[in-house]
Structure formats: C-alpha cells, structure tokens
Amino acid sequence: MSILSGKGKVKLNGQKALTKDKPILSIEAPDVVYIPLVLGMATDFDVHVKEGDHVCIGTKIATRKSMYVPIYSSVSGTVKGIEKRMHASKRLQQHIVIENDHKNERVKAYEVKNPDSMSQEEVFNAIKELGIIGLGGSGFPTYIKYSHPQNIETILINGVECEPFLTSDHLAMKRDIKALFDGTQYLMKAAGAKNAIIAIKEHKPDLMELLVEEAKNYSNIEPREVPDRYPMGWERVLVETVFKKEFDKLPAEIGVIVNNSSTAIALSKGIRNGEPITHRVVTFSGNGLKNPQNVEVAIGTPVNYIVEKLGGYIDDDCDGFLVGGGPMMGKSVMNDTFVIYSHNNAITVMKKENIQPLPCLKCGECTLHCPAHLQPVRIMQGEKAGNVELIGKLDVERCVECGMCTYICPSKIEVTDMVAKAKRRYQLAQKRKA
Ligand code: SF4
Ligand code: SF4
Structure with missing residues (x-):
C-alpha cells in the first residue's frame, strides 16, 4: 500500500486554539541555565570552557565530536562547571552550568x-x-x-x-x-x-x-x-x-x-x-496548564521555571502528565526539572486520566492506520513474548514512533510504547550480535 493512497492518515483534534492567537511571550532567562551536552541521541562533546570562565550570549562552549556541531551559551555570565541532571531523554546527562549575570552581553558566533x-x-x-x-x-x-x-x-x-x-x-x-x-x-x-x-x-x-x-x-x-x-x-x-x-x-x-x-x-x-541557536520558541500547552502559551526562552531554562512564569499547573501539586514534545510523538517525563534544549518545540501537560486499557479486540485498526505500513498489534505480541526474531521480521525498525497506533486503538492500549520497546529490544539484540 502506498502512502499516496491516503490510508494511514487521520484528522486529529488539533487543540491549536489554546495558543495560536496568543503572542509569543519572551521570558527572561533564569539566574542559572543548564546547557545540555546532548543532541538527538549523541552525548559526545568537547567542552571549551571551564569553571570561572566568563561567557557571552553566543560564546562557543562545546562541540559535538562524532558529527561536528558547535553549541553556544544562551546567557552572559560565569561558567560554574558541569553537572549531571535529569534530561528530557529521561536519563542523567551532562549539562554546562552557567550563572546568568543578566547583562545580556552578546558576541557574534x-x-x-x-x-x-x-x-x-x-x-x-x-x-x-x-x-x-x-x-x-x-x-x-x-x-x-x-x-x-x-x-x-x-x-x-x-x-x-x-x-x-x-x-x-x-x-x-x-x-x-x-x-x-x-x-x-x-x-x-x-x-x-x-x-x-x-x-x-x-x-x-x-x-x-x-x-x-x-x-x-x-x-x-x-x-x-x-x-x-x-x-x-x-x-x-x-x-x-x-x-x-x-x-x-x-x-x-x-x-x-x-x-x-x-x-x-x-x-x-x-x-x-551572527546569532547561533541560543533561544527558541516553545509551545507550552495542554489541559494541565493554567495559561497555555508560546514562549521564547534561553536554551537551558528549566521547565518548572517557565511553568511558574505562565501561572502554574491546573493542579497545584502538578499531578499531571508531562510530555517533552507533542502528545503523539513526544516522550513522557517524570518531573519538570529538566531544561529546554535546542530542538525542543513543545511541552505538553495533560491532566491525569485514569484509563484502564481493555484487552486487544484484534480489530486491526492500528495496522490499518500505521503510516509506516507495519503491524503494530503483531509487534506488540512479539514484544510481550520477547520474540526478537518475530519483531525483526515485522520490520520494527521502520517504526517512527508517531503515536498513531495508540491514538487509534479502541481498547486504549499504549501500543506505541510497546512497539518502541520492541524496537529497542531488536536494536540491542543486533548490537550484541555485531
Ligand atoms: S508508532 Fe510506529 S507502529 Fe505505531 S503507527 Fe506509528 S509508525 Fe506505526
Ligand atoms: S487497534 Fe488496539 S485493539 Fe485493535 S488490533 Fe490494534 S492493539 Fe488490538
């Protein structure tokens, strides 16, 4: 089946009205920013600054080693060192800590x-x-x-x-x-x-x-x-x-x-x-936020700092469900202490709903709507059985984790999570073999 056939594509409830007519709110950087030494999956960086160094907005502070990509300071101030912090990838990752002097001095990168x-x-x-x-x-x-x-x-x-x-x-x-x-x-x-x-x-x-x-x-x-x-x-x-x-x-x-x-x-x-990527526009939206809005913030700003500036969560104790990215392809994150990174376009906060998944109906809806033409239900079964050979045969690597199979599932099963797990299991098995 070709993608051109139109199958696999669905009109979603966009929920864009929550933010699309509000202006972008520029938020002053906090007293300290934490620039993540992470880009996509890569964490291999040469760091060019040390504790005590003065930096400006636009000072080159690190370079990715395996595939050259420089990253730049998003504030002016003093480097305080390198610290491991929880990252949106749900892993502890290295971050360059910079104390903001709020002078907003700039250099051309x-x-x-x-x-x-x-x-x-x-x-x-x-x-x-x-x-x-x-x-x-x-x-x-x-x-x-x-x-x-x-x-x-x-x-x-x-x-x-x-x-x-x-x-x-x-x-x-x-x-x-x-x-x-x-x-x-x-x-x-x-x-x-x-x-x-x-x-x-x-x-x-x-x-x-x-x-x-x-x-x-x-x-x-x-x-x-x-x-x-x-x-x-x-x-x-x-x-x-x-x-x-x-x-x-x-x-x-x-x-x-x-x-x-x-x-x-x-x-x-x-x-x-001469401006490198030091700031970005991020959508903060979802029914768990008091005031959903687009913000422009410095890379390395903690999410909880921004949420506070926006008026906080609907539930004061943040009993919500936080997603780094949009609800379809984003990744759920445990808490709100992680920082905005350069390719982070959204934070979605949803109220927790107590949904109990039902058994699979074998309706085939997930297979019908998968844009990569996979069989998510079969991959899920393969994952449950730990059957690496089967999930490999089912081409699990072609899954783009678009979230469609979960969205479409009438039994409310987290199919995408299962397929993503299967993909990682398969990739790990391939690595071991190599
Ligand atoms: S998450 Fe993967 S398996 Fe599920 S619909 Fe998207 S591409 Fe297909
Ligand atoms: S859409 Fe849900 S219920 Fe239907 S086959 Fe797929 S996993 Fe089973």
Missing part, C-alpha cells in the same frame, strides 16, 4: 562579510559553524544534508506542525516571515536548488495570507497548503504528498531536501546577525 553575495560553499560553512540543526524535533545537523548536494531541484520547507497542541512553528513563521524566506533562499543556495516550497497545513488563512504576500518578492518560493491529516509533518508523507513521488531512503533521491521552517528562520538570523 559567526561573521559573514557579504551576506547578499555568498557562494554555495560560504553558506554551507555558515550552516555548519552556526550549529544549525533540525528544529522541528530531530536535532539533526543541517549541514549534513548539504554536504554533497546533487541534482537538488527543490527545498521543501516543512511548516506543517501536524501534532496536536503545537503552534510554535506557526507563530514563529508569522513573526519572522522575512527571515523565513531569507533563510529559505540561503538553503536553496547551499543546495544549488532552483526553487522552494513552503508547506503549511490547510485552514490557516492568517499565515497563508502572509506567506502569499511575502512570496510576491520571490519568483522561486511558493507557499503550498497540504491536507490537515496526521502525520503530514513526517518527512516521507509530506514529500510524497507534495511531489506525488516516493523515495527509498532520502528525499534527495527525487531532488528534494526538507528543512523545518524554524531551521530556515534560524539560518537567516545566523547569517544576518
């Missing part, structure tokens, strides 16, 4: 002499040195996609944001519409692409109007609406919806590179102002 006449190589270097990464949630280093671009026709900007509750990209695009187009042009330059498409979900007239207006200044950037279906923001589904073509491993096979809208905005700000 990267200087571009002629931003209006950059060569392809210069744009590539800027992407790399500014530490531009996938801000839609992946954290993948952007320059890797542009290392050897061949026959790239189109840059596809993903502004779809299909998860319920999330509106951070929506508001950032509206606020930074010029930077969005400017960054898109730089990405086109980096790839040698002829044109670009900025894709957003249908039924967003406020944003579409702005995009159409700004696109009049560009002959080669086209705003495009895509259906309001989940998981339209998944790269594979989006590319195949927009281009009516399928690819095997990477969209580059059909001449396309995909980047998130906030990534394009960050690149423009980096090249024009």
